[in-house]
Amino acid sequence: MxxxxxxxxxxxxxxxxxxxxxxxxxxxxxxxxxxxxxxxxxxxxxDTSASEFLQKHFKELSDNELTQVMHRLEEETKEEYGAEVSISDTRPQKGVKFGYALNLSICIGCRKCAEACHKENNHDRSSGNSYIRVLEMDKGSLDLESGNADYDHPVPQPDKFYMPVQCQQCDHPPCVNVCPVEATWKEDDGVVVVDYNWCIGCRYCEAACPYHARRFNWTKPEVPAEEINPNQGYLSNRIRPQGVIEKCTYCLHRTREGRLPACLEACPTGARVFGNLLDPNSEISYVLRTKRVFVLKEELGTQPQFFYFFDT
Amino acid sequence: MKQSRHAAISWGGLVLAVLTGMAAAVVLSANTRSDPTQGSVENGLTNPPAKFSTTIVGASEAPGLPTGELDVLGKPVLANCTTCHATREANLATSDGNQLKEFHQGLTTQHGSLQCVSCHNPGDYSQLRLASGESIEFTDSIRLCAQCHGTQYRDYLQGAHGGMTGHWDLSQGARTRNHCLVCHDSHAPKYQPVMPVFHPRDLPDVPHREKHP
Structure with missing residues (x-):
């Protein structure tokens, strides 16, 4: 011892x-x-700055705080993607509710709309993401389950018609109801949006949507700097973080400034009609008044604000 | 201590009263203000006046036959249709370019049972002709199409037929619309088949998907 x-x-x-x-x-x-x-x-x-971690829900942000958040996101995009972008938040216009109609007699299924969506909304390049899925359908049937999105031959085929499906901006959106953290909601102009910084990535909304309109970011989106669309909205096409849900916003960063959505401008046949449902003189009002429009899965009571019609 | 607290409360009350008054004034002025740029308000709906115009692109000029010569600007010199047609009598029955012995070969017409002169003016081949006999310019050909395709023309006028770019809201910006001829060849107007682009890569439940994530 x-x-x-x-x-x-x-x-x-x-x-x-x-x-x-x-x-x-x-x-x-x-x-x-x-x-x-x-x-x-x-x-x-x-991966996460302290301010991002502490960021409040979109609806609780003051104007000043939102400006700071968007500025921070611009800086992060520059750092991570090497692109100068401008992120803004244009609010809905008073007296405007967006509606979209698609003429199935005219659509030829060329998928130019899906491609335009991909570019406009800064989708991940490797997964070829797009908010629009075009279904090739047998004439005489509206059975969505027999619709084929996997076609690769000259279009239109004589015995087929083509049905692009994207977010229907429902008036009773099941995706909004199921969100456990209220990260998704319907805005005054009818657009269902997601606060990508509030989304926890549970994918309940993706499961709840009867139109398969929501997409999940399995990976961090990769977009070459020169291909990034610099005109970005906080609630729309800014580059999404990994692990969150995203969806079609009727290109609200464009449409809230009076412009047409990217998918409509890309349509070579003019099958798409977009406008203000509350304006009786708008193109979309004309279609609803004079065409025999229908909505997808009407029996679910989702009340889509996206309409389909055949020429009459 | 107590007095200063009282003073603070009364000051606070005064400030609150002033603020309320200012807010009320703003609300009142907002209600009474009439802004001519905001357009008319009808049934609670704002109808902004259209400030921007719509331009139609893709109308074709009167055609001509390439002579093989180039002008000083390098553009091909075209022979006017009337160069030949002014001295020849029109064959009213011709319905396809391949029926002719000179020129126009290879111009296949797939447009109902129309003859050439259904649209072209046999009196003046630099112009078109309506069914009424009225002669119109080539750039005005929408009127010619509209004679038979009335439902399409009706929808076109309402903005529900034909591609466009620009603004849905003409109070905020201009719009560009396609002429009929952008999509429809006048001699074979059916929209021609194309190969689809941008094949989806995220499809579930398709038998030959490449790999599961």
Missing amino acids: SESRSIQLPVIGQVDRRTALKAAGATLGAAAFAKAVAPIVEWASQ
């Missing part, structure tokens, strides 16, 4: 067995804790 007593640690000095064990335990504990929280520290320091 006396021999062991005589061994002294150079710094700590005289240490008994109990103290040494305590110190060893504390060191191990601290190391284990550091190891355990390392992923969180790493995540917080690298």
